[in-house]
Amino acid sequence: MGIEEFRKNAKDMVDWICDYYASNEKLPVRSEVEPGYLRPLLPKAAPQSPENFSAIMQDFQAKIMPGITHWQSPNFFAYFPSNSSFPAMLGEMLSSALSTVGFCWIGSPATTELETIVMDWLGKLLCLPTSFLAFDEQGKRGLGGGVIQGSASESTLVALLAARARALAGRPMEDAGNLVAYSSDQSHSSIKKACMVAGTPYVRIIPASPEDDYAFDAAALEEAIREDIDAGLLPFYCVATIGTTSSCAVDPIAEIGRITQQYGLWLHVDAAYAGVSSMLPEYRHYFVGLELVDSFITNGHKWLLTNFDCSCMWVRNAEPLKAALSLTPAYLRGKGNDLDYKDWQVPLGRRFRSLKLWFVMRSYGTENIKKFLRHHIQLGQLFVSLIQTDARLEIVTPPRWGLICFRVRGAGNEATQELLERVNKSGRAFLVHTELSGRFVARMAIGGSLTQERHVRGAWQLISECTTEVLAARSKYSKGA
Amino acid sequence: MGIEEFRKNAKDMVDWICDYYASNEKLPVRSEVEPGYLRPLLPKAAPQSPENFSAIMQDFQAKIMPGITHWQSPNFFAYFPSNSSFPAMLGEMLSSALSTVGFCWIGSPATTELETIVMDWLGKLLCLPTSFLAFDEQGKRGLGGGVIQGSASESTLVALLAARARALAGRPMEDAGNLVAYSSDQSHSSIKKACMVAGTPYVRIIPASPEDDYAFDAAALEEAIREDIDAGLLPFYCVATIGTTSSCAVDPIAEIGRITQQYGLWLHVDAAYAGVSSMLPEYRHYFVGLELVDSFITNGHKWLLTNFDCSCMWVRNAEPLKAALSLTPAYLRGKGNDLDYKDWQVPLGRRFRSLKLWFVMRSYGTENIKKFLRHHIQLGQLFVSLIQTDARLEIVTPPRWGLICFRVRGAGNEATQELLERVNKSGRAFLVHTELSGRFVARMAIGGSLTQERHVRGAWQLISECTTEVLAARSKYSKGA
Numbered sequence: 001m002g003i004e005e006f007r008k009n010a011k012d013m014v015d016w017i018c019d020y021y022a023s024n025e026k027l028p029v030r031s032e033v034e035p036g037y038l039r040p041l042l043p044k045a046a047p048q049s050p051e052n053f054s055a056i057m058q059d060f061q062a063k064i065m066p067g068i069t070h071w072q073s074p075n076f077f078a079y080f081p082s083n084s085s086f087p088a089m090l091g092e093m094l095s096s097a098l099s100t101v102g103f104c105w106i107g108s109p110a111t112t113e114l115e116t117i118v119m120d121w122l123g124k125l126l127c128l129p130t131s132f133l134a135f136d137e138q139g140k141r142g143l144g145g146g147v148i149q150g151s152a153s154e155s156t157l158v159a160l161l162a163a164r165a166r167a168l169a170g171r172p173m174e175d176a177g178n179l180v181a182y183s184s185d186q187s188h189s190s191i192k193k194a195c196m197v198a199g200t201p202y203v204r205i206i207p208a209s210p211e212d213d214y215a216f217d218a219a220a221l222e223e224a225i226r227e228d229i230d231a232g233l234l235p236f237y238c239v240a241t242i243g244t245t246s247s248c249a250v251d252p253i254a255e256i257g258r259i260t261q262q263y264g265l266w267l268h269v270d271a272a273y274a275g276v277s278s279m280l281p282e283y284r285h286y287f288v289g290l291e292l293v294d295s296f297i298t299n300g301h302k303w304l305l306t307n308f309d310c311s312c313m314w315v316r317n318a319e320p321l322k323a324a325l326s327l328t329p330a331y332l333r334g335k336g337n338d339l340d341y342k343d344w345q346v347p348l349g350r351r352f353r354s355l356k357l358w359f360v361m362r363s364y365g366t367e368n369i370k371k372f373l374r375h376h377i378q379l380g381q382l383f384v385s386l387i388q389t390d391a392r393l394e395i396v397t398p399p400r401w402g403l404i405c406f407r408v409r410g411a412g413n414e415a416t417q418e419l420l421e422r423v424n425k426s427g428r429a430f431l432v433h434t435e436l437s438g439r440f441v442a443r444m445a446i447g448g449s450l451t452q453e454r455h456v457r458g459a460w461q462l463i464s465e466c467t468t469e470v471l472a473a474r475s476k477y478s479k480g481a
Numbered sequence: 482m483g484i485e486e487f488r489k490n491a492k493d494m495v496d497w498i499c500d501y502y503a504s505n506e507k508l509p510v511r512s513e514v515e516p517g518y519l520r521p522l523l524p525k526a527a528p529q530s531p532e533n534f535s536a537i538m539q540d541f542q543a544k545i546m547p548g549i550t551h552w553q554s555p556n557f558f559a560y561f562p563s564n565s566s567f568p569a570m571l572g573e574m575l576s577s578a579l580s581t582v583g584f585c586w587i588g589s590p591a592t593t594e595l596e597t598i599v600m601d602w603l604g605k606l607l608c609l610p611t612s613f614l615a616f617d618e619q620g621k622r623g624l625g626g627g628v629i630q631g632s633a634s635e636s637t638l639v640a641l642l643a644a645r646a647r648a649l650a651g652r653p654m655e656d657a658g659n660l661v662a663y664s665s666d667q668s669h670s671s672i673k674k675a676c677m678v679a680g681t682p683y684v685r686i687i688p689a690s691p692e693d694d695y696a697f698d699a700a701a702l703e704e705a706i707r708e709d710i711d712a713g714l715l716p717f718y719c720v721a722t723i724g725t726t727s728s729c730a731v732d733p734i735a736e737i738g739r740i741t742q743q744y745g746l747w748l749h750v751d752a753a754y755a756g757v758s759s760m761l762p763e764y765r766h767y768f769v770g771l772e773l774v775d776s777f778i779t780n781g782h783k784w785l786l787t788n789f790d791c792s793c794m795w796v797r798n799a800e801p802l803k804a805a806l807s808l809t810p811a812y813l814r815g816k817g818n819d820l821d822y823k824d825w826q827v828p829l830g831r832r833f834r835s836l837k838l839w840f841v842m843r844s845y846g847t848e849n850i851k852k853f854l855r856h857h858i859q860l861g862q863l864f865v866s867l868i869q870t871d872a873r874l875e876i877v878t879p880p881r882w883g884l885i886c887f888r889v890r891g892a893g894n895e896a897t898q899e900l901l902e903r904v905n906k907s908g909r910a911f912l913v914h915t916e917l918s919g920r921f922v923a924r925m926a927i928g929g930s931l932t933q934e935r936h937v938r939g940a941w942q943l944i945s946e947c948t949t950e951v952l953a954a955r956s957k958y959s960k961g962a
Contacts (some may be wrong), residue, residue: 012490031590033818047846055843056839066591067594069589079812097501097570108552109550164680167780181522197827245812308582328670365529369530
């Protein structure tokens with residue numbers, strides 16, 4: 001494909017993308033294909049001869065599109081939002097075209113330096129403690145700074161590795177066998193996964209209770225740490241969450257931070273979804289205590305208009321991270337090695353991800369980004385008020401940000417399960433469930449880039465209709481009719 | 482930014498990309514900025530109000546571009562190539578627009594299924610043993626299959642985790658403290674890094690010798706394994722390489738495979754750069770023995786025209802991988818869970834990477850992909866013949882594929898170091914060095930998507946001129962003149 005052919009095809013692709021964004025709300029949100037649907041539709045091997053762009057796009061439209069679950073549909077309310085935006089897409093196009101692999105500074109200096117700068121921009125916008133920034137107001141380089149990881153899971157893992165390096169520094173290697181990590185049972189599965197990957201021998205998952213709205217029980221944490229120290233173990237890492245995946249519970253950061261400081265644990269705060277709300281004064285109270293925290297993440301690719309992947313992580317001191325992850329073979333030695341982001345992450349190679357975040361922050365400006373967040377928070381409140389008009393449904397945990405957990409009132413788990421399956425099968429909205437204290441709970445996660453009031457009202461209408469159907473089907477009187 | 486504004490801006494971006502590809506050979510390949518150049522050029526904080534696309538692009542051009550090292554320049558001969566291509570960029574645009582997060586099957590079925598299919602396509606093209614494919618010729622699902630990881634480092638880590646899960650199955654947890662991994666000292670740094678991440682207690686790095694052209698010494702490996710078993714340790718993982726980073730050494734896969742099978746180790750083959758040449762009959766002999774291998778990777782983003790990131794990994798049996806990495810919380814439980822690629826990788830989220838590989842394989846067709854590889858191999862031979870005309874330079878290790886290791890003959894390391902610095906400073910080419918047995922060696926890595934004969938001849942001309950300058954500067958007679 002020569003340059004002129006690409007120019008034409010790429011502009012056709014731009015038109016396709018525009019059409020997609022103009023009309024994706026009409027598509028079934030959750031794909032309704034069956035597992036294995038695609039293989040019979042495609043050839044068994046790659047073609048020997050070139051095929052042209054329009055043939056590929058025709059196949060894409062006819063064969064791939066039915067298998068797409070539309071994360072960018074304004075009617076997508078599943079998991080957490082995974083925002084895309086036009087400015088981010090422009091940044092991605094540019095990054096893809098340059099295709100730099102910025103593992104070390106000299107590999108592409110701007111790839112590294114822009115990341116440090118935009119992470120400082122975002123850190124300031126989020127009012128993070130200055131110790132998390134690469135440069136303070138006077139331009140002095142600190143020990144910490146930001147880095148863009150691929151996902152929150154990688155951030156959690158990398159923080160664990162830094163915690164381990166710090167905990168084991170100056171200790172005999174055998175102590176690695178005594179390490180204990182802590183989190184609440186509402187923390188993300190990536191914490192357990194990080195421990196599996198790192199081979200951390202012990203993980204204590206502290207149960208959170210509905211009475212605390214599923215927040216981390218700091219007293220139980222302290223008790224567990226003391227118990228483990230008495231047993232000769234080495235507590236080293238704790239993950240607290242601001243906005244848990246199941247129900248957006250908020251852990252008491254300041255309280256936990258005092259404990260982890262006292263006992264010398266690394267405290268990582270996972271605010272993958274809700275962390276961006278730290279830029280709103282009305283949410284700052286959730287973030288009190290961040291000065292006691294060692295690492296903090298929020299995902300640009302969740303609720304900050306920046307296409308996946310863009311997990312924004314800050315550390316107060318990058319030295320333990322580098323101690324855990326730095327290795328520089330001859331072919332990577334060169335100028336600027338102390339800036340190499342390869343030493344802040346598990347992979348060696350890395351894309352020029354900061355470009356899209358730079359495009360987003362400049363194209364929207366901070367005032368519009370704040371408006372965007374408040375818009376979804378208001379839509380969340382609207383949805384809460386709609387649920388509250390309907391006695392057949394109940395809200396299960398305190399609604400926070402754009403996440404509302406609800407279920408069919410006074411019925412078993414099956415009723416909510418059936419409700420969700422009807423809603424999703426309609427293609428008009430997609431929600432997933434969670435389990436809280438054995439209860440099957442529907443999660444309405446509002447925050448899509450394109451989601452407007454009419455979509456939330458439409459989802460509510462659908463939920464209401466489906467509730468009627470579910471309850472009718474479950475009533476023996478209707479069955480008898 | 483509304484749809485019509487995006488349409489205009491994105492088409493302008495397409496034009497920018499076309500201009501870039503039409504002219505990037507004129508740009509200095511290696512950026513010549515100094516560390517910290519960018520911060521004074523950009524504001525200290527994100528703007529409050531929106532800025533328009535042309536303002537951002539002006540800043541990009543004026544401030545970011547000078548800090549870019551041009552990996553896509555046809556004069557980029559550093560590290561290994563990191564191919565981009567127009568079809569891959571179209572695939573990336575589409576992937577970015579859909580912005581699906583395919584961690585589980587239902588999250589976007591086509592995102593998962595297309596990956597399985599194109600990885601089978603590529604596996605067949607590379608003549609991998611059928612056990613590496615997801616489906617055999619009769620359409621029967623096997624135990625293995627392919628997955629696209631972000632980087633070779635992640636593939637190496639994930640293989641190590643699978644190896645550990647397999648080795649420890651049914652054993653007491655304490656045995657984790659006895660695990661030993663093996664590789665040669667020519668293996669990629671990611672192996673040591675994987676061990677650091679996973680907390681593997683022992684790694685044995687077997688020295689490779691120049692007499693073996695830096696290939697893995699299989700006899701020394703077997704001796705080390707026996708020694709370790711006698712010492713009560715548990716050998717579990719070995720990494721062999723086809724095309725090492727330093728010099729493209731080729732480890733004897735069949736020989737190593739027989740040893741790892743005998744002693745029950747997981748054998749991972751890292752063919753990140755050279756693995757794609759397995760599709761060429763004239764290179765098949767390097768890949769003999771793959772049926773004894775547990776996992777194999779080659780990077781689509783190195784020499785297969787597919788923009789970073791696209792690390793193609795195959796496993797013969799995915800069960801140990803899932804045992805090491807699978808965790809499914811309530812909100813991820815659903816139909817098709819046995820296909821979830823989240824269980825094949827460290828992160829949870831994942832981009833729709835197979836689209837770009839699908840675009841590449843269809844747009845080029847396998848015959849043109851083979852031509853593309855052979856074209857660079859021929860350019861490598863041309864470069865070898867040019868070096869051989871010049872008695873002042875010597876080739877250090879057997880040239881393979883597009884990699885040629887050379888140095889200034891009969892001079893100390895400094896001469897080659899000065900040569901390389903002069904070459905790179907000119908902006909007309911970029912090469913990096915490696916160290917082989919204490920010698921400073923220049924690496925000429927040919928394989929850029931745009932690299933043609935004239936670029937290789939131009940680089941040779943430059944190297945020749947710089948050699949004259951270096952030798953003149955080092956001669957006391959010229960100094961005296």
